[in-house]
Amino acid sequence: MYCSASTIDAAHLALATQVGTEIADRGWQLVSGGGRVAMMGAVATAARAGGAHTIGVIPRHLVHREVADIHVDELLVTDTMRERKQIMADRADAFLTLPGGIGTLEEFLEIWTGADLGMHDKPVVVLDPYGHYRGLFQWIRELQTLGFIGKAALERMTMAASVPDAFAALRTSS
Template sequence: MAAVCVFCASSVTVAQSYLDLARETGIRLAEAGHTLVSGGARVGMMGAVTSGARSAGGYTVGIIVEALAAVEIADTGSDELVVAGSMLDRKGQMIDRSDAFLVLPGGLGTLDELFEVWTTAGLGMHAKPVVVVNAGGFYDGLLTWLGRLVTLGMVREAALESLIIVDTLDGALAQLATSLKEVG
């Protein structure tokens, strides 16, 4: 199966519903036989997605930056834990080690990762699907703003259309399966 990188919040102050979504995501990816690639933290949604994957027998790869590992939030229970020297190196390794990207709700780090994989796909640096889970309308404001950027000529409409936007985990997993078959 595929290596699926999940981007999501590592914050410890998120609502339980987001933690539940992350845990269910990890479980469902593992049940489908996918390897989970994550940001390597054991806290917040990031910790929930990896613990969910492990609870269902999934293989987990955590890629964390050295500065975060030093403050003892690294997920040392990962099957593979990679310590990158910088955030740029971390994102590069996450892209290289993954066949697809699943973006759950998150903060600045999640947005940074989303824009990195979306931009590099748009530049033809990879053809890996990027699926955004707009759970409960989480990304509605961002999507409205991106639509405005298309209207202003700042973003190509095709670039916006290349993002796979879904409202539910079931929809995300279905789109992920279809997209992975297409990129073969």
């Protein structure tokens, strides 16, 4: 799960809560960035409330900034962001990206690139019901038109406008 650890917008927090609830309802586990604030915290709290096993992976230097979620079933504290991302990638069966900032974007692009390069075959889904990534994906389509991104790369990622669509893509791909 990649998402914001900073926004307090009610609609985004409700989306994160809905995603966490859906994870629990499906009997899945959550692997997240280990923060207890904003969307990251809302997903984990809702997943845990529904009985899902939660794993948080957080770099030592973010333990206080993102307020480490001490209620997760497993809290893994790493020395670096690179270690965090590797552990999250290794422990996850699929990747779901919600709205977020540059950190979320960086994690999504890295995992999508890895899928395109054949480094993993796990589903990569972006849930964007509010058009948060509209400009990004317009630019990506332009890059495809110019020949910088191939059709196969675009097919390795699913864009979903609703929670049911996102989870259908995760289910059918995994």
